[in-house]
Amino acid sequence: MPTEALIGKKAEISMVDVPLDLLAYYACEDADCCFRLNEEFESLLNEGDLRRVYQEIDMPLVPILALMELNGVFVDANELAKISDFLAEQAKILEEKIYEISGEVFNISSTKQLQEIIFTKLKIHEKLGIKRIKKTKSGYSTDVSVLEKLSEHPLPKLILDYRTVTKLKNTYVDTLPQLIEPSSNRIHTSFHQTGAQTGRLSSSKPNLQNIPIRSEMGKEVRRAFRAENSSSCIVSADYSQIELRLLAHMSGDENLKNAFAMGGDIHKSTAATMFKKSANEVNETDRSRAKAINYGLIYGMGPQRLARTTGVSLKEAKQFIESYFESFPQIRKYIDSSIAAAKKLGFSTTLLGRRRPIEGLDDSGGLTAVNAQNIAVNSPIQGTAADLIKLAMIKIQNRLDESSMEAKMLLQVHDELVFECPKSEADALKDLVRDCMEHAMQLDVSLTVEIGQGNNWLEAH
Numbered sequence: 046m047p048t049e050a051l052i053g054k055k056a057e058i059s060m061v062d063v064p065l066d067l068l069a070y071y072a073c074e075d076a077d078c079c080f081r082l083n084e085e086f087e088s089l090l091n092e093g094d095l096r097r098v099y100q101e102i103d104m105p106l107v108p109i110l111a112l113m114e115l116n117g118v119f120v121d122a123n124e125l126a127k128i129s130d131f132l133a134e135q136a137k138i139l140e141e142k143i144y145e146i147s148g149e150v151f152n153i154s155s156t157k158q159l160q161e162i163i164f165t166k167l168k169i170h171e172k173l174g175i176k177r178i179k180k181t182k183s184g185y186s187t188d189v190s191v192l193e194k195l196s197e198h199p200l201p202k203l204i205l206d207y208r209t210v211t212k213l214k215n216t217y218v219d220t221l222p223q224l225i226e227p228s229s230n231r232i233h234t235s236f237h238q239t240g241a242q243t244g245r246l247s248s249s250k251p252n253l254q255n256i257p258i259r260s261e262m263g264k265e266v267r268r269a270f271r272a273e274n275s276s277s278c279i280v281s282a283d284y285s286q287i288e289l290r291l292l293a294h295m296s297g298d299e300n301l302k303n304a305f306a307m308g309g310d311i312h313k314s315t316a317a318t319m320f321k322k323s324a325n326e327v328n329e330t331d332r333s334r335a336k337a338i339n340y341g342l343i344y345g346m347g348p349q350r351l352a353r354t355t356g357v358s359l360k361e362a363k364q365f366i367e368s369y370f371e372s373f374p375q376i377r378k379y380i381d382s383s384i385a386a387a388k389k390l391g392f393s394t395t396l397l398g399r400r401r402p403i404e405g406l407d408d409s410g411g412l413t414a415v416n417a418q419n420i421a422v423n424s425p426i427q428g429t430a431a432d433l434i435k436l437a438m439i440k441i442q443n444r445l446d447e448s449s450m451e452a453k454m455l456l457q458v459h460d461e462l463v464f465e466c467p468k469s470e471a472d473a474l475k476d477l478v479r480d481c482m483e484h485a486m487q488l489d490v491s492l493t494v495e496i497g498q499g500n501n502w503l504e505a506h
Contacts, residue, residue: 046071098399102435103238109442109454110236110246117231118253118455118463121501122222124269132214132262139207146200153207159187162200169198209260217256217266224251230273236457243424244399244431246457254458264503270463271501278468278498280452281505282478284434284460285493286311289339291426291433294488295396298375305490312336318372319365338369342376343426345419380422387421395428396486433486434460440481450474463502471498 051063051071060068090096144150147167151158163169164185170178175194179186187204195201224232232251240247248254256270257263272278289311293301304314309324316327316335337354338346346354348362355362370377387393388407392400401424405417438457445452452466452474462482466474475496482494499505 046074093400094398095400098395098397098432102397102399102432102439105439106238106435109438110238112442113454113456114233114235116453116455116465117226117229117233118270119230119273119465120221120225120232121269121271122225124271125218125222125266128265128269129214129218132210132218135262136207136210136214139203139210143200143203143207146203153204154211156187157183159204160184163187163195167198167200169195169200173197210262213257213260213263213266221251221266221269234456241431242401243427244395244401244435245427245459246431246435253456256458258506267503267506268501270503272465275500276467277465278471278500279502279505280464280466280471280474280478280496280498281502282462282464282475282482282494282496283506284430284482285495287430287433287460287492288343288426290488290490290492291396291429292343292376292379293490295425295429296373296375296379297489298373298379300373301376302490312339315339315369315372319368334365335369338365342366342369342380343423345415345422383422383425384418387417393421393424393428395425395432397429397432399428399432401428430460433492434462434482437482437485438462440485441478444477444481448477450477461506463505 046067048071051067052058052060063071090099140153143153147162149162151162153159160183164178170176170185173195178194179188179191185191189205189208192201192205196205221232226233232253234248234253235250237247237249238244240249246254256266258267270279289301290305292298293305300318301315304311304318307314310332312332312335313324313327315338316322316331317324319335319338320327320331322331334351334355334357337351340346341351341354348359348366351357351365352359352362355365357365383393384406387403391406392402394400401420403417403420403424405413406421408414408417434457438454441462442454445454450466450470450473452464452470454462454464456463462478464474464478475498479494479496483492485492497505
């Protein structure tokens with residue numbers, strides 16, 4: 046019996062007005078179907094060897110996520126109003142600069158008018174000598190990738206800045222105050238365990254995992270997420286370079302494991318190994334290239350993208366990647382074996398057994414197969430990182446429940462956990478959280494957690 050059979054397609058009546066016999070049938074049918082589905086899923090859990098993920102991770106996390114949703118997070122509407130005013134001023138300044146360079150006033154948000162200004166009137170692509178520009182049905186594209194390509198000219202750079210400012214204002218700063226629950230003065234997001242195929246948590250209404258962190262202006266939004274009163278503080282705990290540490294463990298590469306064992310700057314250490322230099326000889330350019338490869342290879346970066354990212358030639362990019370695999374030979378084997386296993390099984394698996402079905406590995410179309418192969422390499426790492434922080438959350442909440450502490454877990458954002466606690470508990474909470482996170486899983490490399498505290502999320506992170 047569908048819900049609309051009771052209340053209508055557009056909820057014409059309330060559930061409390063539905064006749065009791067219909068309501069009873071509807072509720073009993075729900076319970077009966079769930080009970081019968083349980084038998085079906087039980088056998089599938091056993092067949093797929095997925096019981097550990099179900100019993101030790103996902104189900105124990107359910108009441109913890111419910112508690113986090115109930116806790117909510119305090120958001121200072123006055124602080125957001127200040128940020129909104131500042132962003133409005135910045136947007137106005139950028140608008141005037143854009144109109145000045147363009148030589149006319151136009152709708153910056155209109156793709157058609159933007160195409161006319163950039164490609165027809167100013168011919169920026171021709172001035173920069175750029176011949177290959179992505180196209181759409183309406184003409185040249187004006188998306189981020191194209192504007193970045195043209196950003197040696199001041200206009201595309203200003204348009205990118207304008208988009209950043211207006212998106213920040215419209216999507217977050219002006220929207221968040223409307224989502225504050227009046228009865229608690231807090232925002233209560235909804236967490237989802239099945240929203241991301243890797244096993245990572247997602248959140249909605251609002252999506253607090255998308256609060257910007259990369260740009261300086263974006264970071265300011267986090268200033269509004271604060272402790273509710275002056276006697277409390279925000280504590281943030283973040284796994285350090287977790288995906289690289291998992292890559293070291295899962296590939297078994299001794300050089301990468303040793304780099305972590307020695308401590309210090311992993312990208313500098315990688316550069317020293319790659320370029321056969323001492324750590325003192327490694328310069329910032331070497332380090333940035335090593336960092337690009339360290340993270341890029343996990344996400345399927347090829348020589349073309351590495352060349353764009355680092356500003357080197359395609360030939361140099363190919364040499365850097367070859368040098369990397371020579372220095373870390375087990376990583377190439379890990380990549381090859383991950384793809385081979387996914388092709389054979391049709392899915393990737395995390396260290397704890399979580400599966401992700403992967404389609405298109407044998408596709409002859411080229412790009413589909415490449416994307417599927419990238420998923421096969423990355424998903425076990427991202428998925429294991431997701432399992433890891435879930436285990437840490439379970440350990441932390443169990444310890445908090447056993448203690449007399451008032452600390453509350455508020456948010457999980459990828460590899461970061463956010464808490465609110467009395468300032469008098471902050472040191473004890475940081476010790477507890479560090480212990481649980483660093484010992485959530487036994488790996489061949491140590492897990493490192495960076496923890497901070499402050500009056501708000503920005504100060505704590």
